[in-house]
Amino acid sequence: MTTLLLVHHSPTRSMRALTDAVLAGARDDEIVGVDVVVRPALEATAEDVLAADGYLLGTPANFGYMSGALKHFFDSTFLQVGGALDDSGGAGSSEGRTKGRPFGLYVHGRYDATGAVRSVTSIVGALGWRQAFDVLEVLGEVDAATEESAYELGGTIAALLT
Numbered sequence: 635m636t637t638l639l640l641v642h643h644s645p646t647r648s649m650r651a652l653t654d655a656v657l658a659g660a661r662d663d664e665i666v667g668v669d670v671v672v673r674p675a676l677e678a679t680a681e682d683v684l685a686a687d688g689y690l691l692g693t694p695a696n697f698g699y700m701s702g703a704l705k706h707f708f709d710s711t712f713l714q715v716g717g718a719l720d721d722s723g724g725a726g727s728s729e730g731r732t733k734g735r736p737f738g739l740y741v742h743g744r745y746d747a748t749g750a751v752r753s754v755t756s757i758v759g760a761l762g763w764r765q766a767f768d769v770l771e772v773l774g775e776v777d778a779a780t781e782e783s784a785y786e787l788g789g790t791i792a793a794l795l796t
C-alpha cells in the first residue's frame with residue numbers, strides 16, 4: 635500500500651468543487667493499493683508528509699500568492715521534512731527526505747493565479763518534489779470540463795503510486 639497525501643485549503647465553493655473532483659479522481663475504483671489521506675492545510679503535519687509517497691496540493695490565489703493556510707503548512711513542516719534555508723533565509727535546494735516524490739497542484743483564482751502557482755512550485759522545488767502532471771490553474775467559474783481536469787489530475791498522481 636502506498637500513501638497519497640492531499641493537502642488543500644478549500645474555503646469557497648469553487649475550491650471545494652475542485653478538491654472534491656481531485657479527490658474523486660484519486661479514489662477512482664480502478665486505482666488499487668493507494669491510500670488517499672486528506673488534510674486541510676491548517677491541520678497537515680510533517681508526519682503526514684513524511685508518511686506519504688506523493689502529494690496533491692490545492693490552494694486559491696490570494697493577493698498574488700498561495701493561501702495563508704497552505705503557506706502555514708509549508709512554514710510549519712519545511713525544515714522537518716528535510717528542507718533547508720539558504721543564507722538569505724530563502725528556500726534553498728535540499729537533499730530532503732522527500733526528494734523525488736511526485737506532486738500535483740491545483741490553483742483557483744478569479745483573475746491571475748500566476749504568483750500563487752509560482753509560490754508553491756518554488757517551495758516544493760526546493761524540497762526536490764517532482765512535478766508529475768501539468769499544474770491545473772483555473773480562473774473563474776468551475777465548470778464540468780474543469781472538474782474533469784481536476785479528476786484527471788487526482789487520478790494521474792494516484793495511478794503513479796500504484
Ligand SMILES: Cc1cc2nc3c(=O)[nH]c(=O)nc-3n(C[C@H](O)[C@H](O)[C@H](O)COP(=O)(O)O)c2cc1C
Binds near residue numbers: 647694697746747
Ligand atoms: C483576500 C483575497 C485575495 C485574492 N487574491 C486573488 C489573486 O491574487 N488572484 C486571483 O486570481 N484571485 C484572487 N482572489 C480570488 C480567490 O482566488 C477566489 O475567491 C478563490 O479562488 C475562490 O473562488 P470563488 O470565490 O469563486 O469560490 C482573492 C480573494 C480574496 C478573498
